[in-house]
Amino acid sequence: MADKNLLLIFRNPPFADSSNRDTLDIALACSAFDIPVSLIFLHDGILQLTRGQQSKSLQQKNLLNTFNALAMYDINQLFVLQSDLQRFELTTADLSVDCQAISDSKMAQLLRQSDRVINL
Amino acid sequence: MIFSLLIYASQNSGQAEQTALRFSRSALAQGHKIHRVFFYGETVSALSNLKITPRDEIDITRQWLDLAADDDLDLVVCISAAVRRGVLNQQECDRHNRSAANLAAGFNLSGLGQLADAILSSDRLLTFGN
Amino acid sequence: MSDANFETLHIINKTFSNGALYADCCKAVLPGDAILLIESAVYSACTLQAAELVELQVPLYALEVDIQARGISERIHSQVQAINDDTFVSLTCQYKKSISWF
Secondary structure, eight states: OOSOOEEEEEOSOTTSOSHHHHHHHHHHHHHHTTOOEEEEEOGGGGGGGBTTOOGGGGTOOOHHHHHHTGGGGTOOEEEEEHHHHHHTTOOGGGBSSOOEEEOHHHHHHHHHHOSEEEEO | OEEEEEEEOOTTSSSHHHHHHHHHHHHHHTTOEEEEEEEOGGGGGGGBTTOOOOTTSOOHHHHHHHHHHHHTOOEEEEHHHHHHTTOOOHHHHHHTTOSOOOBOTTOEEEOTHHHHHHHHHOSEEEEEEO | OOOOOEEEEEEEOSOTTOHHHHHHHHHHOOTTOEEEEOGGGGGGGBHHHHHHHHTTOSOEEEEHHHHHHTTOGGGBOTTEEEEOHHHHHHHHHHEEEEEEEO
8 A cells, every 4th residue: 555545526516627537547546556535525416426326318428337336446435514414415325425424623633633635 | 835726717707816917026026936726627719829818908828927927927728727728738639630720829738737736835725706 | 754743734725716616625634734825826825815714723825926926925814824836845745745736
């Protein structure tokens, strides 16, 4: 394992821009370099994960397939905020990817414990 | 201190690249090293040598090259970001059978592994974006 | 190599109108961190808006070149320290890591 870990922040809804895809690509590349990677979804970022998305009608690639395949890359640490779930009236059951729901203060600790943070 | 920079911005909006350039000049002047500058996302659109900068505006691409010439900077452009935006080096031009290569000389196309390496090889990673 | 005494340098470059961005950043700030306002974010160094950031009780910095460019030198909150590019670089050395919010 590399001596640095990496936290990637997702803050944008699906289909809005390329930042979610670009961040996901960083996750896969860094994981291939044995960098331990965690993901956290803040604010609109959580909308990227909700069930029932049918991106075919937009003729866009669905990133959810890749999010669901992250375990194959040993990326198992995905976090959302309890406060964001409440904001959008969601529960973790509404998300199509396994995530840990954490408090705001736990999020601050997670950022502190991360050696590198990329927030596109 | 060894820095690497991740540039994720559009040259046509915001001032992220100007800030990154000023930061780089200051860091180098203070004796720090810059291991790599990694250009990602929309940033790479502006790295075409077909771009015409209006006379009364600053050519930021030129400024990166000037800095690189003075201090031997490694300017790496994400290959997948570049190819999807039509910014090609000769190798990609040949591979995809396009009419011309247009990546500005002095920049190198490579994969995201170069960003991973930059993370591992540097004391600090700074992101400049908009 | 690391001569860092402090934790995270949060670098923001958007105005206070980007409420979600500031909310997320402020949630993440802990004692030992600092906030650096650059580019359009230097407007947040003006008195009224800066007051909310002052409540976080961490050092607040703003890039002088961006303040001057916008002609707001007279309106900077007394708790915000205007810094030049050299100090920007020094801060990134003194803090273990930076997080950019844009």
